[in-house]
Amino acid sequence: MKVLLLDADRSLGRTIEPELDDAELTAASSLSDGLRLIASGSWDLILLDADFSGAGMEILGRLHREGGMAPVVLLSSAPTMDLAMEAIRQGAHDVLPKPLPRGRVREILLGIEEIKRLRPLPEAAPAEGTIVGASSHMMGVFKSIARAATSDATVLVLGESGTGKEMVARVLHSRSRRAKGPFVAINCAAIPENLLESELFGHEKGAFTGAIGRRIGRFERATNGTLFLDEIGDMSMALQSKILRAIQEREVERVGGGNPVSIDVRIVAATNRDLQQAVRDGRFREDLFYRLAVVTVMLPPLRERGVDLDLLSLHYFAHYAREHGRPIRAVAEEVFNVLHRHPWPGNVRQLRNAAERAVVMADGEILLPQHLPADILNPPEAAGSAPAAGGQGEPPLVTLEEMERRMIRRALRETGSNVTVAAERLGIHRNTLRRKIQEYGLGPGTG
Numbered sequence: 001m002k003v004l005l006l007d008a009d010r011s012l013g014r015t016i017e018p019e020l021d022d023a024e025l026t027a028a029s030s031l032s033d034g035l036r037l038i039a040s041g042s043w044d045l046i047l048l049d050a051d052f053s054g055a056g057m058e059i060l061g062r063l064h065r066e067g068g069m070a071p072v073v074l075l076s077s078a079p080t081m082d083l084a085m086e087a088i089r090q091g092a093h094d095v096l097p098k099p100l101p102r103g104r105v106r107e108i109l110l111g112i113e114e115i116k117r118l119r120p121l122p123e124a125a126p127a128e129g130t131i132v133g134a135s136s137h138m139m140g141v142f143k144s145i146a147r148a149a150t151s152d153a154t155v156l157v158l159g160e161s162g163t164g165k166e167m168v169a170r171v172l173h174s175r176s177r178r179a180k181g182p183f184v185a186i187n188c189a190a191i192p193e194n195l196l197e198s199e200l201f202g203h204e205k206g207a208f209t210g211a212i213g214r215r216i217g218r219f220e221r222a223t224n225g226t227l228f229l230d231e232i233g234d235m236s237m238a239l240q241s242k243i244l245r246a247i248q249e250r251e252v253e254r255v256g257g258g259n260p261v262s263i264d265v266r267i268v269a270a271t272n273r274d275l276q277q278a279v280r281d282g283r284f285r286e287d288l289f290y291r292l293a294v295v296t297v298m299l300p301p302l303r304e305r306g307v308d309l310d311l312l313s314l315h316y317f318a319h320y321a322r323e324h325g326r327p328i329r330a331v332a333e334e335v336f337n338v339l340h341r342h343p344w345p346g347n348v349r350q351l352r353n354a355a356e357r358a359v360v361m362a363d364g365e366i367l368l369p370q371h372l373p374a375d376i377l378n379p380p381e382a383a384g385s386a387p388a389a390g391g392q393g394e395p396p397l398v399t400l401e402e403m404e405r406r407m408i409r410r411a412l413r414e415t416g417s418n419v420t421v422a423a424e425r426l427g428i429h430r431n432t433l434r435r436k437i438q439e440y441g442l443g444p445g446t447g
């Protein structure tokens with residue numbers, strides 16, 4: 001970064017030098033030098049004394065009119081409200097009193113750097129229901145979906161809450177030969193056990209107290225389509241047997257009913273529980289497990305998906321900017337650093353919610369870290385000291401690849417993107433670091 005200081009007081013340069021880090025300072029103390037330097041260089045920041053040869057405000061106004069790209073910070077040993085307001089009207093980036101408050105110049109430089117490193121929002125929105133992802137794990141998921149969609153095989157979708165299990169079920173349906181048929185979803189954990197059976201299989205009139213008419217169950221309603229059994233791991237053993245029977249025999253019996261009704265339904269089941277452990281513990285029928293898991297799709301938690309976090313957040317920032325009519329056109333790089341530090345226990349659902357809240361808070365064209373919800377800006381793992389190994393408060397495990405990515409981001413941030421120094425601090429050769437920066441897409445301008 002190149003900083004130009006226009007001030008008659010030559011000692012000011014020495015005062016701010018320690019705050020410049022890697023930035024390069026050029027100073028001018030006379031008007032002619034100042035004007036020549038302004039015209040000659042492309043500056044990242046201009047620090048301009050309001051009294052500079054009696055022409056500070058005039059220079060500011062001229063830079064503004066000429067549409068100079070460098071932000072100008074006006075310095076004044078006697079700042080007043082009128083001066084500050086006039087300076088802002090004339091396009092000043094900021095107004096600082098002299099002597100300069102310690103640390104302010106560094107803050108301004110960091111802010112400029114942050115705003116310069118932006119990622120544009122995608123303009124075109126993918127079709128509703130598109131699963132966003134480009135990580136190698138998600139590529140595997142897409143392949144499984146593509147293969148499974150062309151058959152009637154039962155699919156078991158596994159993953160933590162909010163990882164997109166229902167989305168996968170819907171895509172499986174919409175890409176299958178049953179796409180024109182119904183997609184019927186039922187959350188087995190949300191319906192009380194005594195009602196679940198008649199919800200699934202239906203009941204005849206008078207089957208039990210309150211059964212005033214015949215009711216068609218979800219299995220029957222999904223005929224020629226797909227039945228999505230969500231949270232299947234929470235079902236009682238008795239109902240598990242009935243589901244197994246329905247799948248095996250391809251027919252259901254309504255509660256209190258006589259003749260079995262044949263069904264032509266494709267089953268997709270999902271759970272956020274460890275079903276194999278449930279089988280070992282005797283809480284889930286092994287035969288049903290194998291019936292359901294003809295094809296298994298495993299959705300990784302968001303914190304392990306690396307590049308998907310960036311794609312998903314850009315996707316949802318753009319989505320909500322359109323929905324709420326916000327003119328956001330880009331996102332500051334630091335926003336992604338903050339998002340990558342968060343453990344995302346609620347996975348994509350939580351990210352989606354955070355993205356909407358950030359968009360609503362954003363008041364300009366650029367979405368900045370301060371627009372993110374407070375719980376995301378201050379992740380629990382950053383607070384307090386490291387808990388004992390295996391303790392409850394321990395941050396969740398992430399892949400080594402994700403850990404490496406985070407450490408590289410941090411090293412780059414803390415060294416102002418100085419690859420040589422960052423490589424030294426990471427204990428690797430700078431060529432290795434350059435390669436990794438490319439691999440992870442962390443370089444400036446690489447998006």
Ligand SMILES: Nc1ncnc2c1ncn2[C@@H]1O[C@H](COP(=O)(O)OP(=O)(O)OP(=O)(O)O)[C@@H](O)[C@H]1O
Pocket residue numbers: 130131132133159160161162163164165166167168230272312348349352
């Ligand atoms: N890969 C993705 N691309 C775009 N949006 C996604 C993706 N994964 C999840 N979402 C969004 O996140 C939210 C949660 O997804 P979904 O309901 O499919 O998760 P789930 O695993 O079924 O959750 P639960 O276990 O709590 O039922 C939805 O709003 C969905 O649109």
